[in-house]
Every structure is written in structure tokens, then in C-alpha cells.
Amino acid sequence: MKENFIYFYQQIIFRLKKLLFFSFSFLLLNQIAFAQCAVSPTLTLDPIPDSTGYPAGTTVTFTLTVNGYLQLGSNWFHGVILNYSSGWDMNSLTPISLAASADGQGVWGYYDSCISVGSGIVYGKGFYYDSPNTIGSGTLDSIPGNNYGDFSVAGTNTWTFVWSINVDSTAAINTSLSGSVWVTGDGVTGTWPDASCSGDIYSFNSLVGNQPCSASFSMSGYTSVLNPVNFINTSSGNLSNVLWSFGDSTFSNSLNATHTYNNIGNYNLCHFISDTSGCADSVCVPVTVVNYISNYNYNSYPYYISGTVYFDSDSNGVQSSSESTLNNWPVTLMPGNIISYTNSAGEYYFNVPIGIYTVHTNAVNNYWHISSDSLSYNIDVDTNYVNPNNYSFGLNSDTTNYSLNISGYSEINLCWWPNFFIEYSNQGTVPVNGVVSFSIDTFIHINSLNPSPDSISGGTYFWNYSNLNPFNLNEIYIDFFPINNSYIGDTFFCQSSITALDNSGLQITSANDSASQEITCAWDPNSKDVFPVGDGVNHLTPMNHLLNYTLHFQNTGNDTALTVIVRDTLSSSLDLSSFRFISSSHPCFVHLLPNREVTFEFLNIMLPDSNVDLLGSVGWINFEIAPLNNLPDSTTVSNQAGIYFDANTVVMTNIVFNTFKSQVPENANLIYSSSEGIIVYPNPTIDKLTLSISNKKSLLTEIQIVDVVGRVEKLLDSFTKDTNAVIDVSDLSDGIYFLKIKMSSGEIVVRKFVKE
Known part of the structure; x- marks a missing residue:
């Protein structure tokens, strides 16, 4: 559309924006034969401009009501004509609606909109839309020949025209905003409007004024004790002053603020603003601060939130007896941002105090989606809360993805029977069949394997597997004969591999893992290993290299350990989002806390002491994590864990460390495992x-x-x-x-x- 042209309107989209109230009047410029043409026409604008006018970009909605238009001769009521000045955005002129209480009678007639358009016979109820070169027409009831006019002496019924237009968003302050609205009749000949009941003309004037300020903000983070919450200012206006009142007698003048509440309770949070024009506004919201689990201890609280994550193969949202669970799947508890990894039975749990919590699953990758009813659970734990419970999640995938993982762990000690564990899992989205293989240096002799291999060829052992479901894990236990003492100080090497096969026996995908370890006699039963070990005394490691940690523990006491808890605080130079729990010797629950502590909880492990069952008294944990990107050269990452056997004093492991270097010497002996x-x-x-x-x-x-x-x-x-x-x-x-x-x-x- 172009400014200062005449337009016909009949229908438009309703948009409303509330501004400060200010009185505003219209001027009736040309009332011709008013009593004969229209009875009580009204025009309203929403919003009414404030004392400075309309802010640039404001959407203004016009409503025109026409009642009792009476035909005189050949003059019919046709609609409205709009004319706007340059301060308005004509491209935003939008029809919203036309409402009529009843149809009027009509005949064919000439519609002369203006001399530039010309004339012609048009059927229907007046003009729907008119640009300078086109006449459009339409009917209210699809009956040709019906116009807005009415032969009856009572005149027409009520018609309501609604449209909207924007103030030009680029208009400068004090730009004139004027225009006119004509209630139109029909002149048979000549230019239009003519002098015979051509209509009533309404003119309006305003200015482009200041943008009024409006206070608003958004929040991120859970409002829990000792948990930082971010408050983001989203207010409008050219702000000159900002004040945050957190409701606990603390304040901030920052544009965006971060605040930590120290106590549970209800607080009134207020955000105050003012701008350069003198506008002031505020908004207040209630904030409820709940408990934060800052020191996660098994059995510290009387209540538990638990559930199962399962492979919903039929996507019906209900776990059937044939549907397997998902192992090592992360579930998050809020507030607290604590992650629990499901155990081998697909179970997660959180030990919590009284409070209000939300539980949701985390996306391991983009292949999976939740197929059960709830994407998350909101749980109110109070004195009436009953343990146990089952807040479960069913997951499925619309994508076929093949991914396997295999890991081997050893405890090579000359002084007693050494053993080796292989764990392999399906990390894809569909069940798979295939083969697992294992080979080791020939100077190490195998005593037994469980389960027994399906075949042996050239010193390599093979196991067939079938229908390995997504995120399911199987184990192979290998027992070695004691090693000859001539090999003390040597390093043994072994390799494990897994292959997925299609129905024709062709390989779909595979994964490999190799392990290397020095053969010793003296051995700390509660110890920590890292791969790669790194080169030299500083354990030089290539920058950004993934670290794989294995923790060994053994009950060397004089009685069975009912529970074993391992606490491991991860370096601030490690990327928590990359943490991946791989496996453990016994079923356990894994929790990752925002304070960078990861806990491994072996509940009811019933670990015998080494005096009663030497081989059965040991256990291990394996996980991997990546360093942060862009670490300074020569950054050292250390790791040590504490092991708790029941209520006994903590047993600390040795400290392992890696020094990340952008360049590692060519003669480096990194002793790689896993990916390298x-x-x-x-x-x-x-x-x-x-x-x-x-x-x-x-x-x-x-x-x-x-x-x-x-x-x-x-x-x-x-x-x-x-x-x-x-x-x-x-x-x-x-x-x-x-x-x-x-x-x-x-x-x-x-x-x-x-x-x-």
C-alpha cells in the first residue's frame, strides 16, 4: 500500500497492546445529510495514545460501528474509506473483521470509488478491498445483489468494521500521525465522494512519542538453598536505573543478577526500573526456595525417589515383561542437578529430604525419544510420602543406529590368582547379534573362562551372542594361572573385540579395546589407574585426550562389607558433561553432583573379607571423562578417590595424574588403552x-x-x-x-x- 491513497476495508486480524491511558478526541469534519445517511456511527482506537503520543512501532486497532444507514435514491452504504499520513506503516494495514447483525436488501448498482478507477457493474455486498487500480467485491451471505443499503425506512442493521495499522517503527519522535475514516455511500456518477450522502468523515491527529518502559525479567536455575539463580532483565525502554530486591534483605543494581538464597522459605522478588524519559515500572513475583542436597550421602534422608528406564520397543508407554531395561542411562533430579545413572536392572534412585522435586531423563544422544506418558515428574515429598515408588520412563527410537562398546579390566598380581573381566554392551538403538573375541600374550596362561567360549582359534577365544538389547551389558570372566616371577616388571598386552553381524553373517559394526599393565607382586588393593598413563615422570599426555579411570577396591577387614561407597571428586579441568560411567564389578548406583563429586554406591554388596574369600573380596569401577577444551599448556589433572566400607574410616587411593601438552616428545611411551x-x-x-x-x-x-x-x-x-x-x-x-x-x-x- 501507499500513503495518502484511499482504501476500502471490510475484514482484519485483531492485535492489542496496552498503553497508559490519555484522553483523545476525534473531529467530525464533514457530516452530510447525517440523519439520512447514518445513525450514531462510532469510531474507537485501541490503545489510546498517552501524553506524548504513540511510540514508534505501536499497533493501533480501529473499530468503526455503523447503525441505521438509510438508502436515498441510488445511494447505497458500501463500507469505509481509510486515509493515513506518512507516520503510519501502510504495509502493516491489516483487515481483522466485519460483523453484520442482518443482511439488507439490495439491487445491482454502479460502484464508483474514484475517478481513477472508473466504473462497472459488480455483484455483491460492496467493496471488500480497494487499491488505487483494482476494485474487489464480496458477499456476506453469498447472494449476488445484496449491498449494504436497505430499502426499509428503518435503515440498515449494525455493521462493525475492525482493522489495525502500525506506527512506523522508524518514525522520529514528534512525527505527525494523522488520518481520516469515511463512512461511504454511493454516488452514481462523477468523482467520489460526491455531495449526495457521500458519508461521514472522521479525522484524527497524534504524534510519535516516547516508548514507555515496562519491567520484566526471566529466571534460570532452580530456587533452592545454596543454588545460584540467574535473573535476566528483559524490560523495555531506554533504562537508566535497575534495582533487584531478592526478598531476603539483599539487593543488586546490576542489569542482570545472580543470587543465592541461604535458607528455605517464601520470598517476594521485585525488579524495579526507570528510563531516561522519567518512566518507572516494577514487577514482583513470589519465590519459593526449597532444600538443596549439597552433601549427597546414601541413607542420609528418610525418603527415596526411584524408578526404571526401559526400552519401550512397541512405543505403547507401558513396560511389558519382554521389554528390557536401559543400563547406564542418566536421570536428573532438580533442584540440585544431581544425575543418577541406572544400574544393570535399569533402576535409578535419589535419597532426598522433604521438598518439591522434578525428575527427568537426559538425552544420551539424538536417536532416542520418550514414549511413555511423562516427560518429567513433579514430586512433592512430605511426611505422607511413601517409599518405594516407580517414576519410570519408556524410551524408543525411530532411527536404526548401530554402536557397540567393549572394555577389559585386569588385576594381574603374582602373589595370588590373577583374573580379567570383559564387559561388552550395545550402545545402539536396535537389538544385535554377533561375536566377542579375546587374545592375550602367550606367556599368560588361562585357567578358566566363564562363560566358556564357543570356539578357540590360534590363541584367540570367541563367544557368540544374540539379541543384545540397546544399553544392555554382558560380562565374561577369565581366570589366569599365577605368573612366573621371571616376568615381574614386564608389561602384558591383551585385546578384546566385539562385532555385530547381519542375518547373512556380514559385519555391521565393531568395537575394540586393548589393555596393558605392568606385572607386579606388591600391589595396593585399593588403587586408581588412568589410561593413558602418559610419558615420563610428568605423565605427558596429548591435549584433549580422553581419560579412562579404573578404581580397584578390596575388603581387607575381618568381616563382610554390607555397603561400599566410593567418592571421587573430579578435577575442575575436566568436562563434567563428557562423564561416562562404563561398568563396575558389582551392580551399583552412580550419582554425579554439581560440586564435581561422583559417588558409586554398592548397596547390599555383601563383599566378603579377603581372609575368607580372596578372589571374591575385590571390586572395581571404570569410567571415562574428557578434559575441557582450550586448557593452558602443561595443565595437570589429578585424581584420587575415597572408599568407604560400611561405617569404617575412609580408605584413600593413590593419586594419578596427567599433564596435558600440546606437543608430546616423539619418543614418548604413553602406554595407551581403549581408543588408542x-x-x-x-x-x-x-x-x-x-x-x-x-x-x-x-x-x-x-x-x-x-x-x-x-x-x-x-x-x-x-x-x-x-x-x-x-x-x-x-x-x-x-x-x-x-x-x-x-x-x-x-x-x-x-x-x-x-x-x-
């Missing part, structure tokens, strides 16, 4: 060595074979993109050698082997 695992077999060997890399993203670039005095016996630097290599060592003399393996990532890994 490298295994060399058979070891000892007579003629050939096979080198296997579990991380498909890291490729071989060079291998040196070095003897015990540092002489390079062989240099191999021609490799394809394969991550396996077969090395001929038949020409080497019998003895101990080292493989110095250079990777495409620039990392150097050293492996020892024996030539016989």
Missing part, C-alpha cells in the same frame, strides 16, 4: 609379529625395531591405510626387543616383544 590401544602378538614369537591398532582413526606411519641397548635393527615406513601390520622378525637374534611405533597423529608408542 595397540597390541602385538604372538609374544614371544619365532618368526612373525602381528601389530593391531584398535583406533581406526590413528594409522601407522613408521615402525622401528630397537634392541635393549638402543640400536635400531629395522626401520619400516611403507604402510597402507590398514591398521594392522605383519612384521617379519625371523632374521633377528633371540632376545628382547622394542617396537617404537609412530602414528599418523604424531604420537609414539613403545611395545616390548621377545624373539625366540
Whole structure:
């Protein structure tokens, strides 16, 4: 549309914006034959402008009511004509509605809107919309020939026209806002409006004024004791002053504020503002502050919130007997932002005091969605609350995704029977079938395996698995014979792998894990390991490298431990969002707290003491976590855990640490596990060595074979993109050698082997 043109309106969208009230009058400029044309027409504007006028961008709604229009001769009532000055945004002119209480009788007639348009025969009830070059028409009841006019002496019934228009958002203050609204009749010839009952003309004037201020804000974070809450100012206006009153006799003049309430209770939070024009406003809201679980202890409180997370394979929102649970799935409790990871039975739990809580699941990845009724639960724990309960979540996926995980853990100790655990899991979205394999240095001899392997080939053991459901986990237990003391100080290597197969036996996906560990006799039963260990005394580790922690514990007391609790405070240089609990020797509940403490709770573990059952007295935990991005070079990340056997004094583990470096020396021996695992077999060997890399993203670039005095016996630097290599060592003399393996990532890994 263009300004200062005439427009017809019949229908429009209703929009309302409330401003301060100020009296405003209209001027009736041209009342022609008023008694014969219209009875009590009215025009209203909403909102009424304040003392300074309309702020730029304001939406103004016009309502025109016409009642009792009486036809005189060929003059029919047709509608309204609008004319606006340049301060209005004509592109925003929007029809909202036309309402008529009854249809009037009518005949065919000429509609002459203006000389530039011309004339023509049009059927229907007047003009629906008219631009300078087009006449539009429409009917109220779809009957051609009905116009707004009425032959009866009573005149027309009531018509209400509603439309809206915006003040130009770029208009300067004091820009004139004027316009006119005509109630139109019909002149048969000539320009229009003519002198014969052409209509009543309403004119209005205002100005573009200051934008009034309006106080508003948003909140983020839970209002709980000792939990910071962020208050974000969203007020309008050119603010000059801001005040926050938190209701606990504390205040802030910051534009945006962060506040921590120290006590539970009800508070009146107020936000006060004023702007440069003198406008002032405020808004107040009630705030209820509840308990915050700052020191999470098992059995500290009398109440429990618990439930199950399950694989809702049929998406009906109800767990059937055939539907499995999801293991290691995170569930969050608010307030407190405490995360509980489901155990092997898919169960989570929170031990809580009286308070109001919300429980929801966390997205492990984008493949899953909640299919049960509740996306979250709001739970009021009071004195009438009953344990136990089951706030469960069913999840399903519309996407087929294949992902596997496998991990191996050992306790190689010369002084008693060593053992090894393999845990493998389905991290995808559909059940899978496949094969698990395991191989280890030949100088370590296997006593038993549980379950028994389905086949053995060339020193590698194979287990078939079927229908492994998403986020389900299986275990393999391997028992070794005691190791000959001639191997003390050596490092043993082993590799585990898992493959998913389709119905034709073709590989769909796979995962690998390798482990390396020094063989010792002296061994602390309550200890911590980290992989990669890192190079040298400072444990130099490539920047941004994932850290894999294993914690070992053993009941060396004189009675069975009913409960074992492990507390591990994670370094501030680690990314909590990347924390992933992998597995444990016994079922446990895992809780991750905002204070960076992770707890592992083995409830009713019934762990025998080492005097009664040496092998049964031990346990372990495995998890991984990534460092923060952009850490300063040479940042040291340390880790130590405390182990609580029932009510006994805490047992602290050793401290492990890594120093993150942007560049690690080429001769570094990082002793990698998991993602960077490298295994060399058979070891000892007579003629050939096979080198296997579990991380498909890291490729071989060079291998040196070095003897015990540092002489390079062989240099191999021609490799394809394969991550396996077969090395001929038949020409080497019998003895101990080292493989110095250079990777495409620039990392150097050293492996020892024996030539016989």
C-alpha cells in the first residue's frame, strides 16, 4: 500500500497492546445529510495514545460501528474509506473483521470509488478491498445483489468494521500521525465522494512519542538453598536505573543478577526500573526456595525417589515383561542437578529430604525419544510420602543406529590368582547379534573362562551372542594361572573385540579395546589407574585426550562389607558433561553432583573379607571423562578417590595424574588403552609379529625395531591405510626387543616383544 491513497476495508486480524491511558478526541469534519445517511456511527482506537503520543512501532486497532444507514435514491452504504499520513506503516494495514447483525436488501448498482478507477457493474455486498487500480467485491451471505443499503425506512442493521495499522517503527519522535475514516455511500456518477450522502468523515491527529518502559525479567536455575539463580532483565525502554530486591534483605543494581538464597522459605522478588524519559515500572513475583542436597550421602534422608528406564520397543508407554531395561542411562533430579545413572536392572534412585522435586531423563544422544506418558515428574515429598515408588520412563527410537562398546579390566598380581573381566554392551538403538573375541600374550596362561567360549582359534577365544538389547551389558570372566616371577616388571598386552553381524553373517559394526599393565607382586588393593598413563615422570599426555579411570577396591577387614561407597571428586579441568560411567564389578548406583563429586554406591554388596574369600573380596569401577577444551599448556589433572566400607574410616587411593601438552616428545611411551590401544602378538614369537591398532582413526606411519641397548635393527615406513601390520622378525637374534611405533597423529608408542 501507499500513503495518502484511499482504501476500502471490510475484514482484519485483531492485535492489542496496552498503553497508559490519555484522553483523545476525534473531529467530525464533514457530516452530510447525517440523519439520512447514518445513525450514531462510532469510531474507537485501541490503545489510546498517552501524553506524548504513540511510540514508534505501536499497533493501533480501529473499530468503526455503523447503525441505521438509510438508502436515498441510488445511494447505497458500501463500507469505509481509510486515509493515513506518512507516520503510519501502510504495509502493516491489516483487515481483522466485519460483523453484520442482518443482511439488507439490495439491487445491482454502479460502484464508483474514484475517478481513477472508473466504473462497472459488480455483484455483491460492496467493496471488500480497494487499491488505487483494482476494485474487489464480496458477499456476506453469498447472494449476488445484496449491498449494504436497505430499502426499509428503518435503515440498515449494525455493521462493525475492525482493522489495525502500525506506527512506523522508524518514525522520529514528534512525527505527525494523522488520518481520516469515511463512512461511504454511493454516488452514481462523477468523482467520489460526491455531495449526495457521500458519508461521514472522521479525522484524527497524534504524534510519535516516547516508548514507555515496562519491567520484566526471566529466571534460570532452580530456587533452592545454596543454588545460584540467574535473573535476566528483559524490560523495555531506554533504562537508566535497575534495582533487584531478592526478598531476603539483599539487593543488586546490576542489569542482570545472580543470587543465592541461604535458607528455605517464601520470598517476594521485585525488579524495579526507570528510563531516561522519567518512566518507572516494577514487577514482583513470589519465590519459593526449597532444600538443596549439597552433601549427597546414601541413607542420609528418610525418603527415596526411584524408578526404571526401559526400552519401550512397541512405543505403547507401558513396560511389558519382554521389554528390557536401559543400563547406564542418566536421570536428573532438580533442584540440585544431581544425575543418577541406572544400574544393570535399569533402576535409578535419589535419597532426598522433604521438598518439591522434578525428575527427568537426559538425552544420551539424538536417536532416542520418550514414549511413555511423562516427560518429567513433579514430586512433592512430605511426611505422607511413601517409599518405594516407580517414576519410570519408556524410551524408543525411530532411527536404526548401530554402536557397540567393549572394555577389559585386569588385576594381574603374582602373589595370588590373577583374573580379567570383559564387559561388552550395545550402545545402539536396535537389538544385535554377533561375536566377542579375546587374545592375550602367550606367556599368560588361562585357567578358566566363564562363560566358556564357543570356539578357540590360534590363541584367540570367541563367544557368540544374540539379541543384545540397546544399553544392555554382558560380562565374561577369565581366570589366569599365577605368573612366573621371571616376568615381574614386564608389561602384558591383551585385546578384546566385539562385532555385530547381519542375518547373512556380514559385519555391521565393531568395537575394540586393548589393555596393558605392568606385572607386579606388591600391589595396593585399593588403587586408581588412568589410561593413558602418559610419558615420563610428568605423565605427558596429548591435549584433549580422553581419560579412562579404573578404581580397584578390596575388603581387607575381618568381616563382610554390607555397603561400599566410593567418592571421587573430579578435577575442575575436566568436562563434567563428557562423564561416562562404563561398568563396575558389582551392580551399583552412580550419582554425579554439581560440586564435581561422583559417588558409586554398592548397596547390599555383601563383599566378603579377603581372609575368607580372596578372589571374591575385590571390586572395581571404570569410567571415562574428557578434559575441557582450550586448557593452558602443561595443565595437570589429578585424581584420587575415597572408599568407604560400611561405617569404617575412609580408605584413600593413590593419586594419578596427567599433564596435558600440546606437543608430546616423539619418543614418548604413553602406554595407551581403549581408543588408542595397540597390541602385538604372538609374544614371544619365532618368526612373525602381528601389530593391531584398535583406533581406526590413528594409522601407522613408521615402525622401528630397537634392541635393549638402543640400536635400531629395522626401520619400516611403507604402510597402507590398514591398521594392522605383519612384521617379519625371523632374521633377528633371540632376545628382547622394542617396537617404537609412530602414528599418523604424531604420537609414539613403545611395545616390548621377545624373539625366540
